[in-house]
Amino acid sequence: MNAVKNRKILVVEDSRLIHKMYEVMLRPATLVSAFDGREGLDKLSQSPDVDMIILDINMPKMTGLDFLGQVKATPALAKIPVIIVSTEGKEEDVARGLQSGAVAYLRKPFQREDLLKIVNHIESKQTAA
């Protein structure tokens, strides 16, 4: 099982510790790192070829939901699957994230298997499409 091999994933997350966790969990994927929504948009303009985006909600400068809104409003980027991973776990938060265009919403804390299950699901849908 190595769905993330040869994959390029943008991680938009303000916690350095969680970035390090993703590096381990998603090895051997290529990760592009951003620490707030605005930096995420900058990184996307440099690397619009990312296969998916892992997105935090609570971040300085620009929140995950604002970032997601911008991505979905940009036709060249709108099809990139976005997985929200957040401590904001209430039903309304999840609903808002999915309505904003995320394909999945994972609550922190989470296990590596939970994340990989979502990533694999996205991969299989893309292969089938």
Ligand SMILES: [Mg+2]
């Ligand atoms: Mg955060």
